[in-house]
Amino acid sequence: xxxxxxxxxxxxxxxxxxxxxxxxxxxxxxxxxxxxxxxxxxxxxxxxxxxxxxxxxxxxxxxxxxxxxxxxxxxxxxxxxxxxxxxxxxxxxxxxxxxxxxxxxxxxxxxxxxxxxxxxxxxxxxxxxxxxxxxxxxxxxxxxxxxxxxxxxxxxxxxxxxxxxxxxxxxxxxxxxxxxxxxxxxxxxxxxxxxxxxxxxxxxxxxxxxxxxxxxxxxxxxxxxxxxxxxxxxxxxxxxxxxxxxxxxxxxxxxxxxxxxxxxxxxxxxxxxxxxxxxxxxxxxxxxxxxxxxxxxxxxxxxxxxxxxxxxxxxxxxxxxxxxxxxxxxxxxxxxxxxxxxxxxxxxxxxxxxxxxxxxxxxxxxxxxxxxxxxxxxxxxxxxxxxxxxxxxxxxxxxxxxxxxxxxxxxxxxxxxxxxxxxxxxxxxxxxxxxxxxxxxxxxxxxxxxxxxxxxxxxxxxxxxxxxxxxxxxxxxxxxxxxxxxxxxxxxxxxxxxxxx
Numbered sequence: 001x002x003x004x005x006x007x008x009x010x011x012x013x014x015x016x017x018x019x020x021x022x023x024x025x026x027x028x029x030x031x032x033x034x035x036x037x038x039x040x041x042x043x044x045x046x047x048x049x050x051x052x053x054x055x056x057x058x059x060x061x062x063x064x065x066x067x068x069x070x071x072x073x074x075x076x077x078x079x080x081x082x083x084x085x086x087x088x089x090x091x092x093x094x095x096x097x098x099x100x101x102x103x104x105x106x107x108x109x110x111x112x113x114x115x116x117x118x119x120x121x122x123x124x125x126x127x128x129x130x131x132x133x134x135x136x137x138x139x140x141x142x143x144x145x146x147x148x149x150x151x152x153x154x155x156x157x158x159x160x161x162x163x164x165x166x167x168x169x170x171x172x173x174x175x176x177x178x179x180x181x182x183x184x185x186x187x188x189x190x191x192x193x194x195x196x197x198x199x200x201x202x203x204x205x206x207x208x209x210x211x212x213x214x215x216x217x218x219x220x221x222x223x224x225x226x227x228x229x230x231x232x233x234x235x236x237x238x239x240x241x242x243x244x245x246x247x248x249x250x251x252x253x254x255x256x257x258x259x260x261x262x263x264x265x266x267x268x269x270x271x272x273x274x275x276x277x278x279x280x281x282x283x284x285x286x287x288x289x290x291x292x293x294x295x296x297x298x299x300x301x302x303x304x305x306x307x308x309x310x311x312x313x314x315x316x317x318x319x320x321x322x323x324x325x326x327x328x329x330x331x332x333x334x335x336x337x338x339x340x341x342x343x344x345x346x347x348x349x350x351x352x353x354x355x356x357x358x359x360x361x362x363x364x365x366x367x368x369x370x371x372x373x374x375x376x377x378x379x380x381x382x383x384x385x386x387x388x389x390x391x392x393x394x395x396x397x398x399x400x401x402x403x404x405x406x407x408x409x410x411x412x413x414x415x416x417x418x419x420x421x422x423x424x425x426x427x428x429x430x431x432x433x434x435x436x437x438x439x440x441x442x443x444x445x446x447x448x449x450x451x452x453x454x455x456x457x458x459x460x461x462x463x464x465x466x467x468x469x470x471x472x473x474x475x476x477x478x479x480x481x482x483x484x485x486x487x488x489x490x491x492x493x494x495x496x497x498x499x500x501x
Contacts, residue, residue: 001186001187001223001224001225001226001228001229002186002215002218002220002222002223002224003186003187003188003189003192003220003222003223003224003425004186004188004218004220005164005165005189005220006130006131006133006163006164006165008218008220009130009164009184009185009186009188010130010131011214011218012185012186012210012211012214012215012218013027013210015210015211015213015214016209016210016211016214019211019213019214020209020211024089024090025060025090025093025094027208028057028060028061028064028090028094029064030208030209031061031184031206031208032061032064032065032068033064033068034182034184034206034207034208035061035065035156035182035206036065036068036069036072038182038204038206039065039069039124039154040072042180043074043122045072045073045074047074047075047122048074048075048076048077048118048120048121048122049069049074049075049076049077049121049122049123049124050076050077050078050079050117050121050122050123050124050150051065051066051069051076051077051078051079051123051124051126052079052081052123052124052125052126052127052143052147052160053066053078053079053080053081053091053126053127054080054081054083054091054126054127054128054160055080055081055082055083055084055086055087055088055091056088056091056128056129056131057088057090057091057129057131058126058127058128058129058130058131058156058157058158058160059080059081059088059091059126059127060088060090060091060093060094061126061129061156061157062078062124062126062127062156063078063091063094063095063097063098063126064094065124065126065156066078066098066103066105066124067094067097067098067101067103070101070103077106077117077121078098078103078104078105078106079105079106079107079108079115080095080105080106080107080108081108081109081113081127081140081143082107082108082109083109083127083138083139083140108139108143109139110138110139113139113142113143115146117146117150119151120151121150122150122152122153122154123147123150123152123153123154124153124154124156125147125153125154125155125156125159125160125176125178126155126156126160127140127143127144127160127176128158128160128161129156129157129158130157130158130164130184130188132158132160132161132162132163133163135161135169135170135171136160136161136171136174136175140160141161141173141174142174144160144161144174144175144176145174147176148174148176148177151179152179152180153176153177153178153179153180153201154178154179154180154181154182155176155178155180155181155182155200155201156182157181157182157183157184158181158183158188158190159175159176159177159178159181159199159200160175160176161174161175161176161199162175162176162190162196162199162200163190164188164189164190165188165189165190166390167190167196167390168387168388168390168391172196172199175199176199177198177199177201178199178200178201179201179202180201180202180203180204181200181201181202181203181204182204182206183203183204183205183206184206184208184210185205185206185207185208185210185215186205186215186224187203187205187224187425189222191203191413192222192224192413192415192425193389193390193393194389194411194412195388195389196389197412221397221421221422221423222422222423222425223422223423223424223425224424224425224427225424225425225426225427225428225461225464225465226427227465227498227499229461230461230462230465230466230499231499231500233454233458233461233462234462234499234500235452235453235454242275243275243276244275244276245275246273246274246275246451246452247274247275247276247317247318247448247450247451247452247453248274248275248276248277248278248315248316248317248318248451249269249274249276249277249278249316249317249318249319249320249447249448249450249451250278250279250280250313250316250318250319250320251265251266251269251277251278251279251280251319251320251321251323251443251444251447252280252307252310252319252320252321252322252325252334252338252352253265253266253279253280253281253320253321253322253323253324253325253440254279254281254282254285254289254307254323254324254325255282255285255305255306255307255324255325255326255328255331256282256284256285256304256305256306258323258324258325258326259281259284259285259288259289259324260324260437260440261323261324261350261437261440262279262281262285262289262323262324262440263288263289263292263293264323264437264440264441264444264485264486264489265320265323265440265441265443265444265447266279266289266293266296266444267293267296267444267486267489268440268441268442268443268444268445268448268488268489268492269320269444269445269447269448269451270293270295270296270444270448271444271489271492271493272444272445272448272449272463272466272492273448273449273452274318274447274448274451274452275451275452276297277295277296277297277448278296278297278298278299278316279296279297279298279299280299280301280307280310280311281298281299281300281301281307282300282301282303282304282305282306282307283300283301283302283303283304283305284304284305285298286298286300299311303330306325306326306328306330306331307325307330307331307334308328308330308331308333308334309330309334309337310334310337310338310341313338313341313342314343316344316451317344317450317451317452317453318344318347318447318448318450318451319338319342319344319346319347319447320346320347320348320349320443320444320446320447321335321338321346321347321348321349321352322348322349322350322351322352322353322443323349323350323351323439323440323443324350324351324440325350325351325352326351327351327354327355327358331351331355332355332358332359335352335355335356336359336362339362339365339366339367340365342367343367344367345366345367345368345369345370345371345450345456346366346367346370346371347370347371347373347443347446347447347450348366348370348371348372348373349372349373349374349439349440349442349443350378350439350440350443353372353373353374353378353381353382354378354381356372356382357378357381357382360382363382363399363403363405364403366403366405368404368405368419369404369405369406369419369455369456369457370405370406370456371405371406371407371408371446371450371456371459371460372399372405372406372407372408373408373410373439373442373443373446374407374408374409374410375409375410375411375439376392376409376410376411379392379395379396379407379409382399383395383396383399392409393415393423396409396415396417396423397417397421397423399417400417400418400419400421401417401419401420401421404419405417405419406418406419406456406457406460408442408446408460408464410439410442412429412431413425413426413427414426414429414464414468416457416460416461416464418457419457424461426461426464426465426468427465427468428464428465428467428468428469428471428472429467429468429469429471429472430468430471430472430475430480431480432471432474432475432479432480432481432482432483433467433468433471433483433488435483435484435485436484436485437484437485437486438467438471438485438488440485441467441485441488441489442463442464442467445463445466445467445492446459446460446463446464448463449462449463465499466492466495466496466499467488469495469498469499470488470489470491470492470494470495471483471487471488471491472495473491473494473495473498474487474488474490474491477491
């Protein structure tokens with residue numbers, strides 16, 4: 001699913017109006033009806049609403065929502081935030097429709113912007129939408145300050161005050177802090193950034209029927225991974241396949257006290273479908289691996305407590321390195337040799353990333369299309385500090401393009417930067433996955449998919465999504481607080497089944 005900027009969103013509306021064809025006011029009616037359907041489903045008939053409408057098209061949505069909620073017998077108050085004397089055409093037409101119903105409303109403007117609301121009222125924020133490009137100021141910012149005192153706020157398309165893309169120069173102090181954001185058709189880039197999470201709350205994506213022809217041909221570097229896109233990636237297993245068909249993975253993992261990371265990676269690798277998995281571990285880990293995971297093969301390093309050398313790697317279809325290996329000098333030298341000798345791209349995580357951060361010149365020698373899977377702190381060690389989430393995204397994109405890497409930056413909406421400059425944000429997963437070993441599981445998943453013949457970019461996008469869906473199934477069973485990394489692995493089969501359904 002493409003993430004569009006404000007100009008492209010406006011163009012998508014125009015294209016739909018001209019080519020469906022449909023009038024702009026009827027498209028507004030359709031979009032607002034989608035919002036009302038969601039509201040009616042989630043709020044009972046005793047709920048009282050206060051709807052704040054700007055005088056542009058977002059406010060027009062608010063007026064339609066008000067009318068439809070009134071027809072559904074909800075109690076509501078309507079406030080028109082008159083930040084301009086110039087009304088949009090669709091707002092003006094919907095205001096006339098509202099007047100004919102006899103539903104009362106109050107105008108808030110520079111001369112009079114005071115209002116009183118019950119403490120339990122639900123706010124519907126339709127002051128500004130995706131077209132806003134200037135920070136809130138004056139009496140409007142004072143209104144949003146009062147709105148933010150409400151316990152529950154539903155923003156239509158965008159929380160008023162936040163821009164679709166870059167908010168680096170935006171004063172977010174008075175931006176509406178929504179409990180729910182009902183956004184239209186496509187997600188917006190700002191929704192992907194951690195620093196704006198409190199502005200958007202829970203995001204609901206509503207399909208309002210914009211023309212698919214426009215969405216297919218419009219260009220953007222930003223994408224939102226969905227079940228539909230991932231299911232198209234899946235390889236179908238043939239009847240006469242054998243274990244060699246699905247590849248041989250090598251996982252270089254573990255050190256004394258950190259053999260759990262190696263086991264999690266190997267088990268998730270096998271559970272994701274690799275035909276064979278071999279673990280390179282220090283001597284102290286051999287018995288652990290052979291006892292805990294008999295399905296995996298094992299190579300012992302000459303050192304007892306850490307990895308110090310790399311075996312011949314040409315026979316493997318995929319190589320993952322990093323979980324729990326530590327940063328001993330001998331381990332660093334081994335990683336350097338792997339980078340120099342590997343003829344295939346690598347999946348690099350955890351301590352291998354920390355070693356790279358201390359030897360940044362090695363980045364240029366990584367096999368093209370290698371995958372880095374840092375969490376934010378590991379990423380910072382590689383690229384340095386950033387001033388904003390937008391800058392962090394640029395640094396990620398630059399690292400991927402300059403070094404021809406796939407950079408998987410883990411977190412909510414995990415972002416995957418590709419060598420061609422595209423950024424793919426993940427839609428699956430939950431906060432319960434913020435637990436020790438979750439990243440080791442992801443390393444095993446991606447390595448497994450690469451071994452099975454998936455391209456590095458597809459393996460990363462698919463792997464991150466699969467990892468998140470497995471986490472979502474684990475959440476359903478045991479809840480977020482109790483989740484551990486092993487729960488993610490145990491739910492990989494259900495994740496596969498759901499994606500393929």
